Amino acid sequence: MNIKPIIEALLFAARKPLSPKELRAVFTGGGDEKPDPALAGYKRVKEAEIAGAIEELKVDYINDDRSFMVAEVAGGFQIVSKPDFGPWLKRLLNVDRPQRLSPSALETLAIIAYRQPITRNEMEAVRGVNVDGVLRTLLERGLVKITGRSGLPGKPIQYGTTQAFLEHFGLRDLEDLPAIEELRRLEAKKQQAVPPPAPAAEPPAPPTPLPSGGNP
Amino acid sequence: MNIKPIIEALLFAARKPLSPKELRAVFTGGGDEKPDPALAGYKRVKEAEIAGAIEELKVDYINDDRSFMVAEVAGGFQIVSKPDFGPWLKRLLNVDRPQRLSPSALETLAIIAYRQPITRNEMEAVRGVNVDGVLRTLLERGLVKITGRSGLPGKPIQYGTTQAFLEHFGLRDLEDLPAIEELRRLEAKKQQAVPPPAPAAEPPAPPTPLPSGGNP
Amino acid sequence: MVENDYKVRLEIFEGPLDLLLYLIKKTEVDIYDIPIEKVTKQYLEYLQLMRMLNLDIAGEFLVMAATLMLIKSRMLLPAEERAEQQARDETEEEEPRWALIRQLVEYKKFKDVAAHLGKRELMQEQVFPRHGGGEIETGSAELPLGDISIFDLINAFNETLKRAARRENLREIFEETFSVSDKLEEILWTLSEKGAVRFHDLFAHAASRGEIVATFLALLELIRLKQIRARQRVHFGEIEIVKAAA
Numbered sequence: 001m002n003i004k005p006i007i008e009a010l011l012f013a014a015r016k017p018l019s020p021k022e023l024r025a026v027f028t029g030g031g032d033e034k035p036d037p038a039l040a041g042y043k044r045v046k047e048a049e050i051a052g053a054i055e056e057l058k059v060d061y062i063n064d065d066r067s068f069m070v071a072e073v074a075g076g077f078q079i080v081s082k083p084d085f086g087p088w089l090k091r092l093l094n095v096d097r098p099q100r101l102s103p104s105a106l107e108t109l110a111i112i113a114y115r116q117p118i119t120r121n122e123m124e125a126v127r128g129v130n131v132d133g134v135l136r137t138l139l140e141r142g143l144v145k146i147t148g149r150s151g152l153p154g155k156p157i158q159y160g161t162t163q164a165f166l167e168h169f170g171l172r173d174l175e176d177l178p179a180i181e182e183l184r185r186l187e188a189k190k191q192q193a194v195p196p197p198a199p200a201a202e203p204p205a206p207p208t209p210l211p212s213g214g215n216p
Numbered sequence: 217m218n219i220k221p222i223i224e225a226l227l228f229a230a231r232k233p234l235s236p237k238e239l240r241a242v243f244t245g246g247g248d249e250k251p252d253p254a255l256a257g258y259k260r261v262k263e264a265e266i267a268g269a270i271e272e273l274k275v276d277y278i279n280d281d282r283s284f285m286v287a288e289v290a291g292g293f294q295i296v297s298k299p300d301f302g303p304w305l306k307r308l309l310n311v312d313r314p315q316r317l318s319p320s321a322l323e324t325l326a327i328i329a330y331r332q333p334i335t336r337n338e339m340e341a342v343r344g345v346n347v348d349g350v351l352r353t354l355l356e357r358g359l360v361k362i363t364g365r366s367g368l369p370g371k372p373i374q375y376g377t378t379q380a381f382l383e384h385f386g387l388r389d390l391e392d393l394p395a396i397e398e399l400r401r402l403e404a405k406k407q408q409a410v411p412p413p414a415p416a417a418e419p420p421a422p423p424t425p426l427p428s429g430g431n432p
Numbered sequence: 433m434v435e436n437d438y439k440v441r442l443e444i445f446e447g448p449l450d451l452l453l454y455l456i457k458k459t460e461v462d463i464y465d466i467p468i469e470k471v472t473k474q475y476l477e478y479l480q481l482m483r484m485l486n487l488d489i490a491g492e493f494l495v496m497a498a499t500l501m502l503i504k505s506r507m508l509l510p511a512e513e514r515a516e517q518q519a520r521d522e523t524e525e526e527e528p529r530w531a532l533i534r535q536l537v538e539y540k541k542f543k544d545v546a547a548h549l550g551k552r553e554l555m556q557e558q559v560f561p562r563h564g565g566g567e568i569e570t571g572s573a574e575l576p577l578g579d580i581s582i583f584d585l586i587n588a589f590n591e592t593l594k595r596a597a598r599r600e601n602l603r604e605i606f607e608e609t610f611s612v613s614d615k616l617e618e619i620l621w622t623l624s625e626k627g628a629v630r631f632h633d634l635f636a637h638a639a640s641r642g643e644i645v646a647t648f649l650a651l652l653e654l655i656r657l658k659q660i661r662a663r664q665r666v667h668f669g670e671i672e673i674v675k676a677a678a
Binding site for chain 3: 013139
């Protein structure tokens, strides 16, 4: 009946430092509605035994030169990474953070921001290339969302920017976008003067060959 | 210049599985504004070296009989507790792990996993029943996502599996599913050979009244 | 449409194909050599049983019954007529019996994979990452929001309709049919991307009254299914739609 491996697993997975008392409560099974019979043999584990096992673990990690150690924090024990690795872990957080947007993602995002609500075809008409992958990235990053459906034939989905978009770019609101008024006025004039530029609405959506599988 | 301890610290501290690529990004310091000179010596670490170090860690934990192991999940590596300690950890964490999936959810998920991107009608053709409710559950649980639209008439929505799907089942990647090659090939052949049979998808006419009982 | 979507389904079998597989297994025959007559008889008996138990029989079960009857009737044709029929089948479409067998074989493969996934799920349940897999505390705790009543929702909906009426004067009115189940998906998708969304944002770009109604029905349905919750910081304030806790 070796409790060390169990304690190791418990300290490993715990969300906070565990005191010997809390560890003991796990062994005695306090609060379990239907106690697992496999765990019943440990009911009489004493706090001193638990403290002893923790001590052994401490020594194990030192002897094996692991990158983590058993630390005593706020009256409890916790497995934490050694301070030496701090700079690396800081970098990891950077890597963990979503990467910067690609130029084509930015371009598409700008089109959406200024012309929302806008369908995929309309984006493609402006950019001149397929936007499937880029659009999916933007949706996944939460910068763009589905806002509804257009009244055009086939009722294509329309997209718009999100709150996260504003936050990401430090904008107060959409009006905060550079020269949006000017762009809009330009657009309005165009629609009045010339017959609507055909490309935007027309292209009967080349059956967009979707890249298989999800993207990262 | 031993990278193993660094990788151990990184895997230990990360909140999600890390791929060799992500680990390498930590070494090369991508995205660091003011690179720490102490870390500069590792810029040229190769993915193969990283994979090798991970392999060593794996063996270490096995030899030392630790309560955790290096698992390969969703294209990355993660240190997780061994399954043997599951009952203890459930007690400690008092977790209500997400409910297990129903048989029909598992079936639908299997079809999506192998045939993605796939439309709802295509799923129903394989299962022979409506998948509305099940599909909604899968979307809600984040195991499945919308990946785009098919080029078929009506542009039906297409679905695929997510990263969370791989994590939920502890799969390395989609290739980790049994006989995935075989099931995919079946599909490819069918599409070449015969026009797709449209079985259960569109029940023709009202369901014919049943003749009572079995007649010889 | 809503009722159809949520029709209670027979739980014992996952569908007609599942039932057929069960019958084939029970009679211990090769899937490629199904004794159609026998299996059809058993299948129909099962449907009878389901009726007697007052179980709601999904339409798919009835469609399959019709298919089985069709196959059976063809097999009863005299030999020469059958050959004729087969020739016609080859030119037109696949013989229904082979179509069914192929569907069964394919379905069975996925069913096997599903069983495999079920095992993996059980195994994975025993494995824990650090911090119990929970999010590490970020410190940006949400303000507690009070749950709101259905009346608050309807009020908000009224507001939206009024605003839409104003919009419709300006815009063209599109005759569209928005399906509730599409809206369900859009809402769930939006929430899975964003976590929460303001009530009005859901309607902000609605093109027509029909779309607003569809969206609203989808919202009610999701609340009923306890998949989402509507919350409000202050009375008559902005309503927020969030995913229900798992």
